[in-house]
Amino acid sequence: MTEQTAGQDQGPPVPVADVVNTVAGTVCRDTRHRIHYREDGEIRSLSLADLDAAAVRVAARLHALGIRARDRVGVMAPNRIEWVLLDLAALKLGAVTAGIEPDRHQPAAVLAEFGLGLLFTGDPHHVGDASGALVHDIAQVHAWAFDAAGTPADAPALPPHPGYDPADICAVKQTSGSTGPPKGIEVTVASVNRSLAAVQEMFDHRDGDNLLVFLPVRFLQQRYWIYSALAHGHDVTLADRVTAVETAHAVSPTVIMGVPGFYGQLMTRLEADGIPADPAGRGAAIQQALGGRIRYLWTGSAPAGRQVLHYFHDAGVPLHEGYGLNETCIVTKNHPGAFRVGSVGRVLPHKRIRFDKDGILIVGSSHPVNTRYTWCAPGANERVFLPTGEVKTYDIGHVDEDGFLYIDGRVDDIVTLSGALNILVPLVEERLRELPGVHDCAVFGDGRPYLTAVVSPATPDLDGEALARDLAKLNQELRYEQRLFAAVIADEPFSIENGLLNAQYKLMRTPIGARYAGDLERAYAEHRIYNDGTVGDAPVLVTAAAGPPHGGRTEDERK
Structure with missing residues (x-):
């Protein structure tokens, strides 16, 4: 494949809001705009002025504990208002926030590995251990921030803010x-500012907007929307994945920052409730479920299937898909006036992309997140960061004639059949996934004569015979080497809780296979191959760990 390029920077750098x-x-x-959040099972809110004052009080306590500019403060807890306050407090001291995945690490190891000055945890059992x-x-942050009445008191004086330079780490x-030890990358101020500027250019978040954030705020991009509220004057709501729909119904957001799995689950739930089939009726049902004021929906982090995208777009509720990595931040994004269903959008002005000779997507930036990992296994930097400063994504895709990028998969997603x-x-x-009985699936077949799949069922009482018939029909539409001649019906849906999806609802292919x-x-074994090497058209379905197969060949065919 010859090299292709897109999204080259044009002209001198454009000034970016800091x-x-x-x-x-x-x-x-x-005092007009607010942050809404859940606490003790109830929805509470603060004005942005009160949020800022509370963060200053927390910053004063961090300063008293020895935190200074460029020191690192770790937070290892689920979404909660104290998480937001710690992050804003660190910024007010010129310090650095390190978001750490909870329930996975020991505090002593995290403190040492990331060189943290302090670590806040949602697990009180970790407090007072060997880390001293x-x-x-993290619960004590609430007392630091609020007085007995639950509101911020007068903000104390802080040392003069040193200010961040564009190349500083924040x-x-x-x-x-999921595929090895976690890596750590330090994020430059310039990359945050430029990404936020690009989002603002595309979506113009403003007075009247309320952005709902429910993905873990340990992911820096989720905290962008809190910064956006403070800088551009709009509401923001903090939830979690369990309460996201309930919270949306209560606070009526205009924008939801989600992942494809969230929207797929919402689609399944609405269809089970028997919503109207016509687009207008479906759109009204979506709006009702999400509070009635949705301007658009944001998705990324994992591929969104066309079925889910059309479900919302055709109903008049835009679902805008984008693309980016931890190492690149946002690279492309569909947005009002420039979207194409199935693509991940056009390249942002400060990004550029090309495909190398193997068809792998390479991303460059005028304001890179960084050009290296600070913490990683030997060889990881050389594998991802090129000498040019670009990032090798290991994603495979193409750009259409109008400049829209399509991600077709990852190098790791290529299965090589025995032939x-x-x-x-x-x-x-x-x-x-478009078949009626399938909620999710993972396809396998490396070194095998044909592909198989593990199917996450859409309902507990999945009709295996019907699925086998639907699969046989689908096979007639696929190229021969793409056909699925056998599949396993999983004993439970893929989920974050059972370790078969990650926190961003991405398939955990290796654990599923294991x-x-x-x-x-x-x-x-059930679906044998003919002596001439061909495979019968009727797929075999087996139920995980028990049960007879569905479909497949007759006993005579198997001999």
């Missing part, structure tokens, strides 16, 4: 460790 220093170094006096006075219960991202045919399985998985390895073997 959102980070605005949030960090100025007093917010906005450096580990604090956050540490901990990357996903040496290479199959990009996400394309097959997307078609399989958990259902024996069932996949049974499926292959």
Whole structure:
């Protein structure tokens, strides 16, 4: 494949609003706009002015504990208002916030690895352990921030804010460790400012908007929307994935920052409730479920299938998909006036992309997140960060004639059949997810004669015979090497709780394969190959760990 390029920077750099220093170094006096959040099972809210004052009080306590400019403050807890206050407090001291995945690390190890000055945890059992006075219960931040009446008291004086230079570090991202030890990357102020400027250019978040954030705020991009509220004057709501829909119904957001899995689950729930089939009726039902004021929906982090995208777009509720990595931040984004369903949008002005000779997407930036990991295994930097400063994504895709980028899968998603045919399985998985009984799926087949899948059922009482018939029909529409001649019906839906999806609802392909390895073997054994090397058209379905197969060949065919 020849090299292609898109999104080249044009002309001199455009001045960018310094959102980070605005949030960090100025007093917010906005009493009109608010942050809404859940506490003790109830929805509460603060004016942005009160949020800012509370953050200053927390900053004063951090300063008294020895935190200074460029020191790192770790937060290892689920979403809660204290998380937001700690992050804003660190900014007000010119310090660095490190978001750490909870329930996965020991405090002593995290303190040492990331060089933290303090660590706040949502697990009180970690407080007072071998890490000593450096580990604090995040619950105490509430008392630091609020008086007995539950409102911020007068904000104390802080030392003069040193101000961040564009190349300074303001956050540490901990990357996903699903394929190995987590890596740590330090984030430059310039990259945050430029990404926020690009979002503002596309979506113009403003007075009247309320942005709902429910993904973990340990992911830096989720905190962008809090910075946006303080800088641009709009509401913001903090929830979690369990209460996201309930919170949306209560506070009526105009924008929801979600992932495809969230919208897929909402679609399934609405269809189960028997919403009207016509687009207008469906749009009204979506709006009612989400509070009635949705301007648009944001999605990314994992591929969104066309079925989910059309479900919302055709109903008049835009679902705008984008693309980015921890190492690049936002690279492309669909937005009002420039979207194409199925694509991840056009390249942002400060980004540029190209494909190398192997078809792998390479991303460059005028304001990079960074050009290296600070914490990683040997060889990881060389694998991802090129000498040019670009990032090798290991994603495979293409750009259409109008400049819209399509992500077709990852190098890791290529399955090589025993006949040496290479199959990009996400394309097959997307078609399989369109079948009525399938909520999610993972396709396998490396070194095998044909593809198989593990199916996460849409309902507990999945009709296996019907699914086998639907799969046989789908096979007729696929290329021969893409066809699925056997599948396993999982014993429970893929979820974050059972470790088969990550926190961003992405498939955990390796754990799925390991958990259902024996069932996949049974499926292959049940669906034997003819002497001439061909495979029968009727797929075999087996139920995980028990139960007879559905469909497949007759006993005579198997001999």
